[in-house]
Structures are given as structure tokens and as C-alpha cells.
Amino acid sequence: MAGPEFEVPKLTEYTDVPKIKEGSMAHVRSFPAAEVTQTFLGYPWKLTDDWHDRAINRMGELLGKYRSLRVFMDACVHCGACTDKCHYFLGTADPKNMPVARQDLMRQVYRRYFTLPGKIAPWLVGARDLTPEVLDDWYSYYHQCSECRRCSVYCPYGIDTAEITMAGREILNTVGMGLKYLSEILTKVQKIGNNLGLPGPALEDTLLGLEEDIEADTGVAVKMPLDVKGAEILLVTPSADFFSEPHVESLIGYAKVFHAAGASWTLSSKASEAGNFGLFNGSYEQMRTIAMSIRDAALELGVKRIIVGECGHAWRVAYSFWNTLTGIGFGGDDPFSIELQQQLDPRYKQPMHICEYTWDLIQQGRLKFDKSANDDRVVTFHDSCNVARGSRMGDEPGGQFTIPRSIIMAVVNNFHDMAAETIGEGTFCCGGGGGVLTDDLIELRVKGALPRMNAFNNVVQSDKVNFLALICAICKAQFTKVLPYYGFDRSMVGGVHQLVSTAIKLD
Ligand code: SF4
Numbered sequence: 001m002a003g004p005e006f007e008v009p010k011l012t013e014y015t016d017v018p019k020i021k022e023g024s025m026a027h028v029r030s031f032p033a034a035e036v037t038q039t040f041l042g043y044p045w046k047l048t049d050d051w052h053d054r055a056i057n058r059m060g061e062l063l064g065k066y067r068s069l070r071v072f073m074d075a076c077v078h079c080g081a082c083t084d085k086c087h088y089f090l091g092t093a094d095p096k097n098m099p100v101a102r103q104d105l106m107r108q109v110y111r112r113y114f115t116l117p118g119k120i121a122p123w124l125v126g127a128r129d130l131t132p133e134v135l136d137d138w139y140s141y142y143h144q145c146s147e148c149r150r151c152s153v154y155c156p157y158g159i160d161t162a163e164i165t166m167a168g169r170e171i172l173n174t175v176g177m178g179l180k181y182l183s184e185i186l187t188k189v190q191k192i193g194n195n196l197g198l199p200g201p202a203l204e205d206t207l208l209g210l211e212e213d214i215e216a217d218t219g220v221a222v223k224m225p226l227d228v229k230g231a232e233i234l235l236v237t238p239s240a241d242f243f244s245e246p247h248v249e250s251l252i253g254y255a256k257v258f259h260a261a262g263a264s265w266t267l268s269s270k271a272s273e274a275g276n277f278g279l280f281n282g283s284y285e286q287m288r289t290i291a292m293s294i295r296d297a298a299l300e301l302g303v304k305r306i307i308v309g310e311c312g313h314a315w316r317v318a319y320s321f322w323n324t325l326t327g328i329g330f331g332g333d334d335p336f337s338i339e340l341q342q343q344l345d346p347r348y349k350q351p352m353h354i355c356e357y358t359w360d361l362i363q364q365g366r367l368k369f370d371k372s373a374n375d376d377r378v379v380t381f382h383d384s385c386n387v388a389r390g391s392r393m394g395d396e397p398g399g400q401f402t403i404p405r406s407i408i409m410a411v412v413n414n415f416h417d418m419a420a421e422t423i424g425e426g427t428f429c430c431g432g433g434g435g436v437l438t439d440d441l442i443e444l445r446v447k448g449a450l451p452r453m454n455a456f457n458n459v460v461q462s463d464k465v466n467f468l469a470l471i472c473a474i475c476k477a478q479f480t481k482v483l484p485y486y487g488f489d490r491s492m493v494g495g496v497h498q499l500v501s502t503a504i505k506l507d
Pocket residue numbers: 085086087088097098099102144145146147148149150151152161162165429
């Protein structure tokens with residue numbers, strides 16, 4: 001690994017509020033999107049001549065469509081409770097990474113064009129014209145937010161900066177200032193079927209290779225079925241699970257769980273991506289287009305259940321949006337949604353998270369484990385933002401926190417949580433979520449990981465923790481990249497179902 005061209009923050013016992021360094025992250029700008037991908041997505045690819053009016057019109061449309069956005073623009077009283085809650089501010093000290101400052105980038109423009117006082121006396125109400133400089137700040141700082149929603153937990157009004165960031169990115173795209181990373185992934189998933197651009201035949205080869213590996217390892221013929229019509233369960237998982245490390249270890253874990261339960265299941269080459277980056281761009285149209293491939297696959301295969309693999313934002317989209325976007329669950333009322341609702345088995349949650357599925361089986365006594373197989377591991381668990389603050393699991397409040405931990409404790413002997421204020425609802429982001437998982441933002445990613453790295457280091461020191469368990473594909477990719485910057489080995493990162501895979505007993 002080449003040495004970083006920035007200073008990696010020092011690990012400390014507590015993550016202190018830093019002394020402000022004005023403009024310290026102004027130089028961090030991700031690569032702009034290219035013509036070919038933006039054109040495919042229906043956006044201009046360079047700043048349009050009429051950018052000013054376009055931006056204001058689009059903002060007006062979004063304010064009209066999403067009442068929450070208008071409430072967030074009006075409600076802030078600048079109490080300051082959110083200022084020290086963002087991992088990017090804590091790691092970079094740039095005051096524009098304070099959540100309220102990030103919001104104000106849009107709020108000032110909102111006041112100028114959409115409120116009477118801002119139109120009459122802008123200087124009195126902190127209103128500001130939309131200028132090229134303001135737009136540049138939007139581009140920088142709306143791509144320095146991982147849409148993690150931690151700040152909203154501490155805001156007395158529940159103002160969700162993530163939603164403002166999404167609106168900011170959608171407006172930027174509308175005027176021709178899209179982000180390369182997001183634009184490429186959104187294009188790949190719609191053209192090829194998954195974020196990694198893995199075509200169907202390559203997926204089939206990968207699954208066959210994994211079946212051979214599992215049999216060589218365990219002596220048991222665990223299958224990874226693909227496109228099986230009439231299977232009961234459709235598993236939709238992030239494409240990283242098919243060949244990235246450590247993600248693939250969790251895919252092996254899911255397959256072993258299905259095998260041990262005697263389940264009829266399949267993957268789909270048409271729905272080979274659970275991830276949905278339409279969420280990150282604030283485009284509900286893109287989000288729906290991507291989610292539709294899952295509905296199409298479910299209808300075509302005739303499955304009765306849909307289960308989602310380890311991926312934070314994918315689970316949030318599945319849990320919170322699939323029903324109205326696609327009719328998976330209840331909500332959609334078009335003929336295909338109704339057909340799907342009649343097809344899916346109402347006795348089960350639709351969709352269901354793989355952790356809910358595995359935990360149900362454990363509670364029924366249908367899985368057997370040898371916990372000692374994980375005895376070389378001392379495990380802690382990182383709550384991923386979109387699971388923690390954007391979804392739930394199980395039937396009890398907080399199931400998204402207890403279920404993954406219950407699974408871990410069923411399969412390992414050594415588990416230690418990180419400090420209470422850094423997990424659960426107040427969990428710190430990995431630093432790479434929300435569409436910033438690109439190497440041109442590595443400085444942001446490393447610095448933004450500081451609060452989580454401090455908490456992790458504390459349990460490494462105090463309890464000899466050597467394994468950071470996760471249920472998010474983005475967190476896995478982020479931590480395997482960032483851990484070495486802080487002196488940890490990347491092999492310390494892995495999925496919850498990787499632990500299940502190690503301990504499960506197969507016939
Ligand atoms: S949503 Fe997360 S990344 Fe964005 S401002 Fe709030 S705390 Fe920071």
C-alpha cells in the first residue's frame with residue numbers, strides 16, 4: 001500500500017471534539033461523472049448553461065414532493081446538538097462537515113428563493129444566492145456525507161441530514177454535476193444487473209466454484225442454486241458476496257444454513273444485486289428501476305419468500321421502500337404487485353433478512369453448531385447505519401441490534417461489545433457508506449472511520465478482540481481498506497454468517 005498523502009488521525013481512548021480547522025476538507029473532491037453514464041441515466045454530464053434555474057426548479061419540485069424536506073429546511077433552531085455527532089467532522093475538523101452546516105448549504109438557498117423574508121431581506125435571515133461557489137460547496141460537502149443519519153438521532157427535531165444530502169445530490173445531477181462512482185454503479189446495475197458488472201455466465205461459474213470449495217472443505221455437497229423455477233426462497237444479496245473477500249464467506253454461510261434447514265432456495269441471475277444506489281443519489285425513480293428487477297425475478301421464478309443477504313442499505317431499501325416501489329410486502333397496487341402479493345407466502349415476513357431467517361432456525365433448534373470452531377476469534381459487532389437507524393428486524397423493538405448479536409453468541413464463545421455510546425442507535429458509520437466508497441475519497445474515508453476505529457481499538461486492547469463482525473457489504477469493503485491505515489490487519493473483518501459458516505455442523 002502506498003503511503004497516504006494525508007495525515008492519518010491518531011487513535012485515542014475517546015473521540016474528542018476537534019479544534020476547528022476551517023476548509024480542511026475543501027480540497028477533497030471526487031471525480032465527476034462521465035458523459036456516457038450520465039447520458040444513460042438521463043442527466044446532463046457537464047454544467048448546463050441554465051444551471052441556476054434548473055437547480056432552483058428542481059429544488060422546488062423536491063420541496064413540493066417531499067414535505068419532510070421543507071420541514072427540515074424550516075425547523076432547525078441552530079441549537080448545536082448535532083454539531084459534534086458526525087464522524088466526518090470528528091475525523092476532519094472541517095466545520096462544513098458539521099451536520100447543521102451541511103444542512104445550511106441548502107437552507108440558505110432555500111430561504112433566498114422559497115421564503116418571503118429571504119426574498120425581501122436576505123441579509124436578515126441568512127439567505128444566500130445560488131452561485132457557482134455555492135454549487136461547488138454542495139459538490140464537495142454533499143459527497144462528504146455518508147447519509148448515516150447519526151446526527152438525526154441527537155437532533156431535538158429529528159432533522160435528517162441524509163435526506164437533505166440526497167436532495168442536494170439529485171439537484172447536482174440535474175445540473176450536470178454527478179459523481180463518477182455513483183453514476184458508474186447505477187449504470188452497471190441497470191445495464192448488466194449488478195453493481196460489479198458481473199454477467200450471468202460468470203455468476204454461474206463462480207457459484208459452481210464455490211460449491212466445489214465447500215465440498216472439498218466439508219465433504220458435504222452444499223448447493224448454490226441459480227435461477228431455479230419453483231424454489232420456495234429467492235435470496236437476493238449484494239453482488240460483492242459473489243467474489244469479494246470477506247463477503248463470499250458469508251454467502252457460503254447462507255448456503256450452509258439453507259442446506260442444514262433443508263430449504264428449497266435459489267439465487268437469480270436477473271436479481272443478482274441487493275444493493276440499490278438509487279437511495280444514495282436521492283432518486284426514487286432510479287431506486288424503483290433497480291428494485292423492479294427483484295420483483296420480475298420473483299414473479300418469473302414463482303418463489304414464495306424473499307430473503308435479503310448481509311447489506312445495510314439494501315436491507316433499508318427492502319424493509320422501508322420495496323413495498324411501495326415494487327409491491328414486495330404490501331403497498332403496491334398495480335396488477336404485478338397484486339400478483340406478487342398473492343404469490344408470496346403470507347405466513348412469513350416479506351422481505352425477510354437473512355439474520356431473521358437464521359435466528360428463527362436457531363430458536364427452533366434446527367441448526368447445530370460447534371462453537372469451539374470459532375475459538376481462535378474474539379468477536380465484536382459493528383452496527384451498520386442503515387440497519388441500525390433505517391430499518392428493524394424481528395418482532396421486538398431493537399431487533400436489528402439483538403438478533404445479529406444473538407446469532408453471534410450462538411456460534412462463538414468470545415464476544416465483547418464496543419462502548420455503548422458507539423453502537424446501537426448511536427453507532428458510528430464505517431466512513432464509507434452512502435456512496436463515498438471510492439478511492440478518490442480515501443482521505444475522507446480514513447478520517448471518517450476514526451470514531452469507529454477508536455472504539456474498536458479499545459476492545460482490541462482491553463479484551464483482545466481480533467474479529468470485527470458485520471452485516472453490511474459496504475462496511476466490509478470499507479474496513480478491509482481502512483483498517484491497515486490504523487495498524488490493524490484487514491483479515492480482522494468478516495460477516496456474521498462467516499462465523500455461522502465456521503461453526504455450523506452439516507450432515
Ligand atoms: S447523516 Fe451522517 S454523515 Fe451525514 S451529516 Fe449526519 S452524521 Fe454526518
